[in-house]
Amino acid sequence: MINITNIKGISSSYPEEIEGTNEWYSCREGTVEYCDLYEAQEIFNNDGFFKGMNYHLIHYPDGEVHSPFQIQGNVYVEKPIWNNGIFNFLVVDFHEKLIKIKKYIPEKQKLEVITELSLSEVEDCYNLKLETTPLTLGRSGNDGFYEIVWPEKKKIAIGKTETVLFRDGDRLYLSEWYEDPEYHENVIVRNIQTGEIIEKSEGYLRRLPNNVYWKI
Numbered sequence: 297m298i299n300i301t302n303i304k305g306i307s308s309s310y311p312e313e314i315e316g317t318n319e320w321y322s323c324r325e326g327t328v329e330y331c332d333l334y335e336a337q338e339i340f341n342n343d344g345f346f347k348g349m350n351y352h353l354i355h356y357p358d359g360e361v362h363s364p365f366q367i368q369g370n371v372y373v374e375k376p377i378w379n380n381g382i383f384n385f386l387v388v389d390f391h392e393k394l395i396k397i398k399k400y401i402p403e404k405q406k407l408e409v410i411t412e413l414s415l416s417e418v419e420d421c422y423n424l425k426l427e428t429t430p431l432t433l434g435r436s437g438n439d440g441f442y443e444i445v446w447p448e449k450k451k452i453a454i455g456k457t458e459t460v461l462f463r464d465g466d467r468l469y470l471s472e473w474y475e476d477p478e479y480h481e482n483v484i485v486r487n488i489q490t491g492e493i494i495e496k497s498e499g500y501l502r503r504l505p506n507n508v509y510w511k512i
Contacts, residue, residue, distance in 0.1 A: 301358075302359070304361065305361045306325070306361060309325060315377075315504075316378035316504070317378045320353055320354070320378065320402075321353070321354045322352065322375055323351065323353075325349070325351065325367055326348065326367070331349070333374055333421045333424060334420065334421045334422045334423070336372045337390060340370060340390040340391075345369060346369065346370050346372070347369060348369050348371055349372045350371075350373045351374075351376055353376065355402070362400070364383075364400045365385075365407075371389050372387070372388045374387070374388075374425065377426050379428045379429065379431060382399050382401050382402075383402070384397065384400075384426050385397070385398045385426075386425060386433070388415065393415040394413070394414065394415060395412070395413040395415055395417065395418070395424075395433070396409060396412050397410045397413075397433060413433075413446060417445055418435055418445055421435075422436075422437055423435055423438070424445070428462060428463060429463065432446070432447070433445045433446040433447075434463075436459065440453060440456065441453055442468070442470075454470060455472055455484075457472050458470045458471070459471050459472075461483075462503065466488045466489055467486070467488065468485070469484070470483075470484045470486065471483060471500070472484050472496075480498060482496055483495075483497055483498075483499055483501055483511065499511055499512050500512045
């Protein structure tokens with residue numbers, strides 16, 4: 297017999313698994329159809345107003361809903377990342393022209409601000425997102441570079457088809473796709489200080505709980 301748990305307080309949203317934990321899911325809330333952070337910035341720049349985007353958290357197996365944020369005009373809350381027992385959120389306030397990095401502690405149901413940056417710190421919000429660990433705000437501007445915005449400022453040259461997966465200390469893990477003639481992917485590890493390639497191998501990486509990664 298199946299067990300159906302009714303999740304209250306969330307509507308019209310599909311729960312998505314949060315990488316790195318098997319206890320938590322996220323649900324998007326928005327007053328418009330889904331758009332990413334860059335598209336939200338474009339809407340604000342063109343129309344002068346963005347209706348808002350927000351995420352809720354759902355705990356498994358009890359279905360308890362945590363709502364650290366309320367939907368707010370001109371504010372985009374990015375999908376949370378799991379960071380060793382806490383959640384980190386990237387929040388952009390287009391009206392105030394601020395980038396905020398926040399942490400949410402589920403056990404305490406407490407939301408805290410880690411840092412605030414001026415939106416002028418980045419050219420735009422294209423591929424702007426948080427990585428772990430340590431917690432890093434980075435941006436892949438599709439210009440051949442990965443830009444670290446916070447907690448330090450640095451640019452690292454990367455390949456045209458490389459996408460950042462995560463950071464582990466001074467090692468930056470990326471996925472690279474190519475066609476030869478069929479579609480393939482490589483896992484690339486770069487030194488975050490120099491940008492040089494430390495390792496390169498064919499395959500994929502999947503993040504699992506307890507800092508476990510599957511290499512396929």
